[in-house]
Amino acid sequence: MCELLGMSANVPTDICFSFKGLAKRGGANGPHKDGWGMTFYEGKGCRTFKDPQPCSFSPIAKMLEDYPIKSELVVAHIRQANRGKIALENTHPFTRELWGKNWTFAHNGQLTDYQNLDIGCYQPIGETDSEYAFCYILYRLRQKYANEPNDWIEVFHFVKLCADELKQLGVFNLLFSDGQYLFVYCSTNLYWITRRSPFGKATLIDEDVEVDFQQHTTPNDIVSVVATNPLTSNETWQKIAPGQAHLFKHGEKIF
Amino acid sequence: MCELLGMSANVPTDICFSFKGLAKRGGANGPHKDGWGMTFYEGKGCRTFKDPQPCSFSPIAKMLEDYPIKSELVVAHIRQANRGKIALENTHPFTRELWGKNWTFAHNGQLTDYQNLDIGCYQPIGETDSEYAFCYILYRLRQKYANEPNDWIEVFHFVKLCADELKQLGVFNLLFSDGQYLFVYCSTNLYWITRRSPFGKATLIDEDVEVDFQQHTTPNDIVSVVATNPLTSNETWQKIAPGQAHLFKHGEKIF
Numbered sequence: 001m002c003e004l005l006g007m008s009a010n011v012p013t014d015i016c017f018s019f020k021g022l023a024k025r026g027g028a029n030g031p032h033k034d035g036w037g038m039t040f041y042e043g044k045g046c047r048t049f050k051d052p053q054p055c056s057f058s059p060i061a062k063m064l065e066d067y068p069i070k071s072e073l074v075v076a077h078i079r080q081a082n083r084g085k086i087a088l089e090n091t092h093p094f095t096r097e098l099w100g101k102n103w104t105f106a107h108n109g110q111l112t113d114y115q116n117l118d119i120g121c122y123q124p125i126g127e128t129d130s131e132y133a134f135c136y137i138l139y140r141l142r143q144k145y146a147n148e149p150n151d152w153i154e155v156f157h158f159v160k161l162c163a164d165e166l167k168q169l170g171v172f173n174l175l176f177s178d179g180q181y182l183f184v185y186c187s188t189n190l191y192w193i194t195r196r197s198p199f200g201k202a203t204l205i206d207e208d209v210e211v212d213f214q215q216h217t218t219p220n221d222i223v224s225v226v227a228t229n230p231l232t233s234n235e236t237w238q239k240i241a242p243g244q245a246h247l248f249k250h251g252e253k254i255f
Numbered sequence: 256m257c258e259l260l261g262m263s264a265n266v267p268t269d270i271c272f273s274f275k276g277l278a279k280r281g282g283a284n285g286p287h288k289d290g291w292g293m294t295f296y297e298g299k300g301c302r303t304f305k306d307p308q309p310c311s312f313s314p315i316a317k318m319l320e321d322y323p324i325k326s327e328l329v330v331a332h333i334r335q336a337n338r339g340k341i342a343l344e345n346t347h348p349f350t351r352e353l354w355g356k357n358w359t360f361a362h363n364g365q366l367t368d369y370q371n372l373d374i375g376c377y378q379p380i381g382e383t384d385s386e387y388a389f390c391y392i393l394y395r396l397r398q399k400y401a402n403e404p405n406d407w408i409e410v411f412h413f414v415k416l417c418a419d420e421l422k423q424l425g426v427f428n429l430l431f432s433d434g435q436y437l438f439v440y441c442s443t444n445l446y447w448i449t450r451r452s453p454f455g456k457a458t459l460i461d462e463d464v465e466v467d468f469q470q471h472t473t474p475n476d477i478v479s480v481v482a483t484n485p486l487t488s489n490e491t492w493q494k495i496a497p498g499q500a501h502l503f504k505h506g507e508k509i510f
Contacts, residue, residue, distance in 0.1 A: 044380055045343025047305050052297075063318045088300025089357075097351060100378035102344075123355035125299055 002092070002108040003032055004190070005076040006175045006226040008182040008248035012042070012070030013223050017204070017211045019076065020065050021231040024206035026055025026078040034081040035091040038064065039104045040071040041179035046102045050091045072250070073182055075175045077106035089126035093175075094134050096122075098141060099148040101178045105134040108228055109171030109187055129170075137162045137176070153247070153255070156183050160245040167243065175226065182248040184226045186240035193237045194224040194253060202232040222251030257347070257363040258287055259445070260331040261430045261481040263437040263503035267297070267325030268478050272459070272466045274331065275320050276486040279461035281310025281333040290346040291316065293331040294359045295324050296434035301357045305346045327505070328437055330430045332361035344381035348430075349389050351377075353396060354403040356433045360389040363483055364426030364442055384425075392417045392431070408502070408510070411438050415500040422498065430481065437503040439481050441495035448492045449479045449508060457487040477506030 005022050007015050019038065026036050036058070037050030051058045055078050077092035084090035093106040107130035114129050114136075120143070122135035140162050141155070149155050159176060163185040166172045174185040184190060197220070199213035217223075226248075230237035240246060247255045260277050262270050274293065281291050291313070292305030306313045310333050332347035339345035348361040362385035369384050369391075375398070377390035395417050396410070404410050414431060418440040421427045429440040439445060452475070454468035472478075481503075485492035495501060502510045 042307075042343045045307075045346065047303070047343060049304070050302050052300075059318060059322045063314060067314045088297045088302060091300065097378065097380055100380055102380055123352065125352055125355055125357055 003078040003228045004108050006182050007074040009072050009223040010250040014068035015074045016068050021204040021206045023055045023061050032078040032080045034079040034086045036078040037091050037093050038076040039093045040069050041073040052088050075104045075106050082110045083129045084127035090128045094131050104177050106175045108173040111170040114169050133166050156247050185245045189228050190240045191230050191237040192226045196222045203234050205233045224248050224251050258333040258483045259363050259430050261437050262329040264327050264478040265505040269323035270329045276459040276461045278310045278316050287333040287335045289334040289336040289341045291333040292346050292348050294348045295326040296328040307343050330359045330361050337365045338384045339382035345383045349386050359432050361430045363428040366425040388421050411502050440500045444483050445495045446485050446492040447481045451477045458489050460488045479503045479506050
């Protein structure tokens with residue numbers, strides 16, 4: 001299985017602390033040695049850093065642990081390959097354009113019989129069930145909304161229906177975003193936490209690192225983090241029930 | 256104007272030396288302070304590093320100067336903004352999927368009256384004339400070839416016709432690639448060089464750095480580099496004539 005990490009915030013926030021914990025699971029403390037990737041949104045633009053090499057030995061990951069890129073939305077993934085060889089084209093997150101926006105997708109799990117799903121003109125580049133499922137969701141969205149929709153909450157309720165279908169084909173934990181909304185779907189394991197004032201201290205589970213969020217925030221900051229497993233030992237993470245979805249915007253859970 | 260850099264090689268090759276020269280032009284020696292980006296292909300996959308900050312002060316650029324990512328095809332761009340604000344969504348190169356392949360586009364120049372071009376279902380994410388032109392070429396390709404074509408040389412001759420049209424709208428120097436072929440089109444300034452055995456020494460124009468390619472190559476290596484201006488002072492770069500296109504594959508110029 002892979003590890004997912006997502007962040008939604010109301011102010012540009014760096015993810016160095018959380019990524020430091022996650023990165024340890026990429027080859028050092030965990031079996032997730034088959035590549036990793038992280039997408040940062042900054043406005044309508046986004047940039048993805050990825051490496052088919054283990055996260056814990058990657059110079060790119062090292063740079064990102066130390067270089068505080070400020071973003072309001074982050075999607076990260078550490079891979080343990082099941083379908084598709086270890087290669088850059090099979091490394092999450094995947095990003096494609098729809099309605100003039102960058103959509104990003106990261107999946108934890110494994111699907112069977114997914115090749116029969118109709119994906120229309122969307123073609124996967126790599127060999128993963130994940131990218132195929134991404135194409136499926138984009139195709140369903142484009143079928144339902146020929147032009148950019150107005151009601152984004154309705155859109156993400158529709159994405160939940162697609163995720164429910166995909167969950168029938170196997171394990172399907174999902175992070176999905178357009179840079180403004182972070183949609184998360186739990187099939188087996190996914191936790192979330194919202195940090196807001198008064199901020200406290202947090203200690204990573206995977207590494208002997210503590211951060212005092214109060215020193216890095218203002219009283220108005222709201223930051224939600226979603227992860228396959230809790231990243232800190234002294235905070236209360238909420239477990240998402242299987243088959244349940246949440247939507248985050250500007251750091252707040254809105255459903 | 257911006258600066259373009261492309262590389263095509265028959266073996267995975269790092270671009271650290273050339274990028275070191277180019278990076279100096281991104282804010283230190285040149286006016287190209289409005290962001291930069293570099294796309295590395297590795298098989299069917301690719302990854303793009305980009306930053307809306309000046310290249311010469313970017314921690315990401317610094318990492319790439321020192322971390323030899325081996326790639327058979329690279330497309331890089333340093334931006335001097337004209338159309339579109341300084342922002343990640345306006346930072347080249349742009350990459351989108353067509354026929355199950357990653358297509359990458361970087362443009363130097365400026366177009367007028369491009370908004371009337373029909374781009375069908377392709378929508379730009381940012382505000383640049385460049386991304387609009389990319390959408391136009393992809394739309395024309397999809398119109399002409401509903402499915403993946405067989406004759407790639409014919410495809411790139413068709414891309415040349417599209418580039419000829421776009422050149423009517425302004426300055427249009429172009430790098431365009433699917434990871435296997437590097438198509439380059441000159442509107443005003445573009446130079447190329449092919450390095451092969453016996454390899455010699457080369458000295459950067461922009462920085463006091465010399466490399467002895469013989470120490471980094473085997474006798475079978477063939478590497479072509481394309482750039483807006485020659486990067487080295489002691490080699491002979493070929494100038495491409497305005498309105499002329501070249502196609503590189505595995506390091507060789509094939510037209």
